[in-house]
Each structure stands twice: as C-alpha cells, then as structure tokens.
Amino acid sequence: AQSVAQPEDQVNVAEGNPLTVKCTYSVSGNPYLFWYVQYPNRGLQFLLKYITGDNLVKGSYGFEAEFNKSQTSFHLKKPSALVSDSALYFCAVRVPTQLSFGAGTTVTVRA
Amino acid sequence: NAGVTQTPKFQVLKTGQSMTLQCAQDMNHEYMSWYRQDPGMGLRLIHYSVGAGITDQGEVPNGYNVSRSTTEDFPLRLLSAAPSQTSVYFCASRSGQGGYYEQYFGPGTRLTVT
Numbered sequence: 338a339q340s341v342a343q344p345e346d347q348v349n350v351a352e353g354n355p356l357t358v359k360c361t362y363s364v365s366g367n368p369y370l371f372w373y374v375q376y377p378n379r380g381l382q383f384l385l386k387y388i389t390g391d392n393l394v395k396g397s398y399g400f401e402a403e404f405n406k407s408q409t410s411f412h413l414k415k416p417s418a419l420v421s422d423s424a425l426y427f428c429a430v431r432v433p434t435q436l437s438f439g440a441g442t443t444v445t446v447r448a
Numbered sequence: 449n450a451g452v453t454q455t456p457k458f459q460v461l462k463t464g465q466s467m468t469l470q471c472a473q474d475m476n477h478e479y480m481s482w483y484r485q486d487p488g489m490g491l492r493l494i495h496y497s498v499g500a501g502i503t504d505q506g507e508v509p510n511g512y513n514v515s516r517s518t519t520e521d522f523p524l525r526l527l528s529a530a531p532s533q534t535s536v537y538f539c540a541s542r543s544g545q546g547g548y549y550e551q552y553f554g555p556g557t558r559l560t561v562t
Contacts, residue, residue, distance in 0.1 A: 346488075371550065373553075378556075379555060379556075380452070380538055380554050380556050381491075381540075381551075382553070383550040383551070383552070386548070386550060427491070431548070434498075435481065435493055435496060435506065436491075436493075438483075438491040438492075439490050440490045441490055
C-alpha cells in the first residue's frame with residue numbers, strides 16, 4: 338500500500354536549535370509529497386511540497402524539506418526553531434489523486 | 449476570500465441522531481473532500497468530490513453520505529450517529545484533479561456522540 342510513516346510521535350527541541358521532523362514514504366512510481374502543520378484548534382495549513390526537480394524544497398515560515406529517493410525520506414527541517422513552531426506536523430503523499438497522511442508528529446519548542 | 453468554511457464548530461449528538469456538517473469554499477475549486485482526525489491516526493478520507501454532481505468514497509465512508517449540487521458546497525451527513533463517529537471533521541478543497549495541488553482546509557467541526 339502507498340503510504341507515509343512518521344516514526345516519531347513527539348519531537349522536543351530548545352528554541353534556537355535545529356528542528357527535524359522525519360517522514361518516510363512507500364509508493365510506486367514518483368511520489369508527490371507534502372508537509373502540513375496544524376496549530377491548536379485550527380485546520381491544517383500547507384507548508385511545502387515536492388513534485389519534481391530540486392531535492393531541497395523551501396516552504397513557509399522558514400521550513401524546508403529534503404527529498405531523498407535512495408532513503409525514501411522527506412524530512413522537514415528548520416535551522417533555528419521558534420516557540421511558535423510548536424504544533425502538530427503531518428507528512429502526506431499523493432495516492433494517486435488523494436492524499437494519504439501520516440499519523441502526525443507533535444513538535445514542542447521550549448523557550 | 450473566506451477560503452474553506454465549516455459549520456458548526458462544535459456539536460454534541462445522541463446515538464442514533466442524524467445531522468449535516470456544512471462545508472463551503474469560495475475559491476472555485478473543483479476538488480473537495482472530507483476527513484476525520486482521530487488521535488494517533490492522522491487524517492482519514494471519508495468522501496471526496498471531483499466536481500459538482502460527482503462524489504466517491506474514501507477510506508472510511510460507512511455511516512456518512514455526501515452530495516455535491518454546487519461547486520461551492522459539500523455537506524457531510526451522518527445518518528445515524530454512533531459513538532465511534534466522535535472525531536474532529538475537516539473539509540478541504542483544491543484546484544484541479546491533479547494530486548500535485550495543495551489542499552486548503554477548513555477550521556474543523558468537533559463532534560461528540562454520546
């Protein structure tokens with residue numbers, strides 16, 4: 338089955354430190370991969386996507402993600418985390434015209 | 449643009465009751481979908497529509513009905529509510545049928561079935 342996995346339920350980092358949220362995928366063919374963020378009591382907001390081309394994708398709020406075909410990964414990164422980045426992050430993959438979401442990773446950035 | 453709007457924000461139902469969750473978008477998007485979000489399970493697709501008059505089932509369609517009479521509106525009906533339908537429901541829309549377009553989500557409806 339085509340899917341994504343987020344191996345960490347929670348990620349805790351100190352403000353100013355690098356933030357990484359992991360995502361691996363399992364699809365046949367070329368994957369279309371997405372990251373969304375959900376702040377408390379809000380809907381999901383689109384952060385970035387990989388369709389084709391450059392393996393490093395830049396998105397909103399200073400986030401970026403690196404597509405790695407050999408490792409089937411699409412990890413989300415931010416060089417310097419902010420307390421306001423504390424939220425629930427979802428990785429998703431197109432399968433084939435809808436999205437399949439990972440279980441989500443809760444990010445807590447402590448001051 | 450208001451984007452994707454959902455009503456109500458909160459709802460409590462008794463087992464066996466029926467209700468309709470409303471969803472509307474003002475972006476002229478062809479594709480609309482309904483998801484439910486449960487802890488530790490991510491978002492699961494309930495039903496989706498690729499245009500007015502066309503709907504299809506997603507991963508977890510049982511107990512829910514949808515219709516799409518206009519481009520703007522995509523209501524979700526719970527036929528006979530069950531405690532297992534306690535969840536947060538999100539409506540989403542996107543432009544076109546290609547899977548490379550990002551989706552826009554509504555603020556959600558938190559439903560409790562007692």
